[in-house]
Amino acid sequence: MRIFVVLAWLVVALPSFASEPNEAKQLLLEMANTVKNSNFTASFVVVKGRNNIEPYAWRHANHNGTELEHLSLLDGAGVEMLRVGNIVTYFEPQNPPYSLNSSSLAGPIPSIIFNDISELEPNYHFAIGGKSRISGRVAQLVRIESKDQAKFNYWLWLDEHSKLPLKTAYVSAAGEIVEQLQMTNVSFSEQPSVELIEMSQQKLPSPVTAVKEEQSIETWQVDAMPTGFALVKSERQTLNLNGELADYYLYSDGLIEVSVFIQRPLASNSRSKALSAGATTVFIHQAPGYEVSVIGQLPPMTAKLVAESVQRAN
Secondary structure (H helix, E strand, O other), X not given: OHHHHHHHHHHHHOOEOOOOHHHHHHHHHHHHHHHHHOOEEEEEEEEEOOXXXXXXXXXXXXXXXXXXXXEEEOOXXXXXXXEEXXXXXXXXXXXXXXXXXXXXXXXXXOHHHHOOHHHHOOOEEEEEEEEEEEOOEEEEEEEEEEOOOOOOEEEEEEEOOOOOEEEEEEEOOOOOEEEEEEEEEEEEOOOOOHHHHHHHHOOOOOEOOOOOOOOOOOOEEEOOOOOOOEEEEEEEEEOOOOOOEEEEEEEEOOOOEEEEEEEOOOOOOOOOXXXXXXXXXXXXXXXXXXXXXXXXXXXXXXXXXXXXXXXEOO
């Protein structure tokens, strides 16, 4: 009898690698459709490591064909984002609000998840996993698995009925969850939130027109960026923390973005070091005559290899 119990558990818990990738993709498309067309209020927490917990409030509505979305970080001074169609307004402590043209919020869930996931196919596999209970609801696991072990995998547990993500996680190649997001409350409504509609109708800043930055005076090459990453932009920036100029390079593989900063070495720094918070790693490498900082959702060893590979182009 005990053997049959174990086998029954395995059927539910283990991933179904034999399932077609199209089934996993279809579930993700249904999830995106739910998010884009539903009126809901949710709260969730992002857990990074053992003691770093960030609580959020998330509201979404579809009002007369226009998506309205509000995301608020509830801890500390608080950061809020309001999206009305393709315009996102950011409300940050000690800074005046500003707006940008964007079809998605810069939140804890990668925006590609709610858009064209086909862009991920060159670099990731899609697979169906087992079912479990999340926040009292039956959830189906969908796994987005990196084809390169130098990156994290991304797993989503979707509500069996609504397809809303009840939990997401960055998972290492060894199967360890390094960062997770879990819904603590979700409620749907037939009508859009009155408060959300009122927020969208207030006078908001006009979208900021991007100003072309001064081109970098140095040309650098990054030799160890994982497979699938492409350069999105490069520019010279002034760092807010110390006013130093840095050459900035942004890379993306569709799911993950990695920033690389190169600047002159600071007197206070003498050796390379790594800091991690959940899936996000900051690796600072001291090279002869310059300092490299790599920031992104990468395993520490990968971030180290990327930082150490930066050199002046020939």
